[in-house]
Amino acid sequence: MSENSFSDNSFIDKLLKGDKRTVSRSISIVEHGNSRARDLLKSIYSKTGSAYRIGLTGPPGAGKSTLTNQLTKYYRNLGKTVAVIAVDPTSPFTGGALLGDRVRMSEIGSDEGVFIRSMATRGSLGGLSKTASDAADVLDAAGYDVILFETVGVGQSELDIARTADTTLVVLVPESGDSIQAMKAGLMEIADLFVMNKSDRPGADSAIIALQTMLMMKSHDETSWLPRIIKSIATENSGIEDIAREIESHRQYLLSNDSFQKKRELNSRIRIKEIVEDQIRSEIWTKERETSLNNSLEKVVLGRISPYHLAEDIIEEYKSQFE
Amino acid sequence: MSENSFSDNSFIDKLLKGDKRTVSRSISIVEHGNSRARDLLKSIYSKTGSAYRIGLTGPPGAGKSTLTNQLTKYYRNLGKTVAVIAVDPTSPFTGGALLGDRVRMSEIGSDEGVFIRSMATRGSLGGLSKTASDAADVLDAAGYDVILFETVGVGQSELDIARTADTTLVVLVPESGDSIQAMKAGLMEIADLFVMNKSDRPGADSAIIALQTMLMMKSHDETSWLPRIIKSIATENSGIEDIAREIESHRQYLLSNDSFQKKRELNSRIRIKEIVEDQIRSEIWTKERETSLNNSLEKVVLGRISPYHLAEDIIEEYKSQFE
Numbered sequence: 001m002s003e004n005s006f007s008d009n010s011f012i013d014k015l016l017k018g019d020k021r022t023v024s025r026s027i028s029i030v031e032h033g034n035s036r037a038r039d040l041l042k043s044i045y046s047k048t049g050s051a052y053r054i055g056l057t058g059p060p061g062a063g064k065s066t067l068t069n070q071l072t073k074y075y076r077n078l079g080k081t082v083a084v085i086a087v088d089p090t091s092p093f094t095g096g097a098l099l100g101d102r103v104r105m106s107e108i109g110s111d112e113g114v115f116i117r118s119m120a121t122r123g124s125l126g127g128l129s130k131t132a133s134d135a136a137d138v139l140d141a142a143g144y145d146v147i148l149f150e151t152v153g154v155g156q157s158e159l160d161i162a163r164t165a166d167t168t169l170v171v172l173v174p175e176s177g178d179s180i181q182a183m184k185a186g187l188m189e190i191a192d193l194f195v196m197n198k199s200d201r202p203g204a205d206s207a208i209i210a211l212q213t214m215l216m217m218k219s220h221d222e223t224s225w226l227p228r229i230i231k232s233i234a235t236e237n238s239g240i241e242d243i244a245r246e247i248e249s250h251r252q253y254l255l256s257n258d259s260f261q262k263k264r265e266l267n268s269r270i271r272i273k274e275i276v277e278d279q280i281r282s283e284i285w286t287k288e289r290e291t292s293l294n295n296s297l298e299k300v301v302l303g304r305i306s307p308y309h310l311a312e313d314i315i316e317e318y319k320s321q322f323e
Numbered sequence: 324m325s326e327n328s329f330s331d332n333s334f335i336d337k338l339l340k341g342d343k344r345t346v347s348r349s350i351s352i353v354e355h356g357n358s359r360a361r362d363l364l365k366s367i368y369s370k371t372g373s374a375y376r377i378g379l380t381g382p383p384g385a386g387k388s389t390l391t392n393q394l395t396k397y398y399r400n401l402g403k404t405v406a407v408i409a410v411d412p413t414s415p416f417t418g419g420a421l422l423g424d425r426v427r428m429s430e431i432g433s434d435e436g437v438f439i440r441s442m443a444t445r446g447s448l449g450g451l452s453k454t455a456s457d458a459a460d461v462l463d464a465a466g467y468d469v470i471l472f473e474t475v476g477v478g479q480s481e482l483d484i485a486r487t488a489d490t491t492l493v494v495l496v497p498e499s500g501d502s503i504q505a506m507k508a509g510l511m512e513i514a515d516l517f518v519m520n521k522s523d524r525p526g527a528d529s530a531i532i533a534l535q536t537m538l539m540m541k542s543h544d545e546t547s548w549l550p551r552i553i554k555s556i557a558t559e560n561s562g563i564e565d566i567a568r569e570i571e572s573h574r575q576y577l578l579s580n581d582s583f584q585k586k587r588e589l590n591s592r593i594r595i596k597e598i599v600e601d602q603i604r605s606e607i608w609t610k611e612r613e614t615s616l617n618n619s620l621e622k623v624v625l626g627r628i629s630p631y632h633l634a635e636d637i638i639e640e641y642k643s644q645f646e
Binding site: 038041042045046048049261264265268269271272273275276277279280281284285293294297298300301303306307308309310311314315318319320322323 | 361364365368369371372456584587588591592594595596598599600602603604607608616617620621623624626629630631632633634637638641642643645646
């Protein structure tokens with residue numbers, strides 16, 4: 001097989017049959033985001049659309065990994081295949097994988113119907129939701145029934161996950177007060193359901209009441225979806241069935257009107273814009289233009305040329321090649 | 324005066340003289356990021372470079388606002404003028420201002436030598452460091468000696484602040500364990516000094532030892548700057564002088580070799596790239612292309628055309644206008 005194109009279809013065939021090694025290599029390809037990634041994603045796109053995409057987000061230490069494991073086991077018991085994408089947006093410089101990975105692997109990683117993958121976003125701007133969507137397309141085409149995205153909710157990343165998922169779970173713990181305060185507006189907008197995990201801890205009930213109060217203040221009409229708050233103790237497998245049932249309710253709600261289509265259209269819109277912008281960005285920042293920019297920085301810092309003048313020069317030069 | 328150009332220099336003159344209303348209006352202009360903003364920033368750029376830019380970041384509840392207030396008062400007592408930019412990256416949907424603002428205003432806002440401004444980033448990709456740099460240029464040109472940027476450290480935002488600042492403070496509290504864990508790599512890279520605030524709380528010393536251990540593991544050579552950990556109780560004004568002294572040490576370190584120039588060059592590089600990309604982005608997403616994209620989304624979701632094909636069409640059409 002040629003490594004540089006997908007004209008030989010054996011690679012695609014293996015991917016569509018769900019061959020794990022090919023799935024894994026495909027995700028590595030889409031992570032690179034180059035022309036090869038685009039070719040792959042174009043080839044498989046018509047085979048996507050069947051998988052249900054679930055996002056889990058919340059502050060550090062809320063138990064998202066354990067919950068992801070339990071939901072995976074739950075769906076496996078229903079006979080569904082499950083893919084997990086754990087996104088770590090918090091180590092932009094080192095690009096490290098999530099701590100929970102080794103634990104996860106030993107528990108569910110040996111199951112043939114489960115695929116697990118960590119992705120680090122390496123501080124790339126606007127990269128998370130695009131790369132996560134790309135990886136989800138690969139897993140969708142490979143035949144996984146359920147795709148679980150897990151990420152630490154820290155500002156941008158939970159929005160990116162919500163833009164990729166059909167149903168978004170916001171996972172909290174009784175002590176999440178500060179984090180809720182900080183992320184309030186964002187969390188309220190993206191949550192299709194809240195999970196109050198570690199609900200046997202002190203303060204769980206008052207935390208639920210506080211959250212409920214915040215939810216009540218949010219404007220909504222009779223037809224809009226109202227996020228519920230589900231209690232769980234993920235480490236004891238308690239509440240998992242309730243969560244899965246609520247995810248199913250939300251899915252049924254989306255399907256009962258045109259919300260499902262609308263939500264996926266909105267997500268696609270954001271995704272296409274990111275693809276366009278990524279592509280243009282990579283075209284602008286050729287090695288030559290990077291070098292030319294670097295050579296002009298001293299003049300900028302010394303105040304001889306403004307960043308805006310220099311930017312204009314670069315843009316003009318970029319456009320001139322299409323003349 | 325014409326509202327649409329700066330050919331009449333009275334607006335610029337008032338800005339350079341530090342007229343607060345003009346400063347405030349100028350920041351509103353640069354927040355819009357349009358051609359008028361670019362004109363303004365080009366006009367004033369040669370007058371920038373004197374202000375020292377300090378960034379404060381850390382998890383929610385670490386006491387950053389209080390610390391910012393105390394540092395402001397400290398620098399005011401030295402006769403320096405101070406501008407504060409409080410960036411709130413956590414409310415991307417509502418774009419709300421920081422809670423601490425009213426408190427802040429009543430305490431230091433009435434001081435003629437202090438300027439305070441909140442900025443919400445509204446979930447815009449890559450916008451924070453550019454807008455913060457633009458606002459800093461305005462304040463720099465207006466003659467403020469010290470510019471303090473304050474932001475909640477949630478993934479991307481603390482990196483953006485570090486890219487704007489000469490010296491970056493990471494503010495923690497003894498209970499920040501989880502957050503440190505989550506943000507570890509990023510915080511280690513950006514911190515020029517750590518502040519352990521609320522250091523009278525239990526666990527402060529062990530938190531400092533844990534942080535110190537992490538710092539020791541970081542590779543460094545004899546000439547590189549080693550971030551120190553300073554204890555403070557901002558609400559009691561304790562430790563503020565130590566922090567200011569350490570900021571000054573860092574500044575002297577930067578000036579003693581070519582680090583200051585190098586750091587500003589690096590920051591300028593990132594800024595110029597953002598300016599270029601923002602400009603191109605706004606050129607691509609005309610109303611016509613947005614509409615055309617929206618009209619094609621149904622086909623994408625139904626699997627008839629892939630996001631990558633549609634993106635290619637948009638890019639080709641964009642480039643064709645320069646032919």
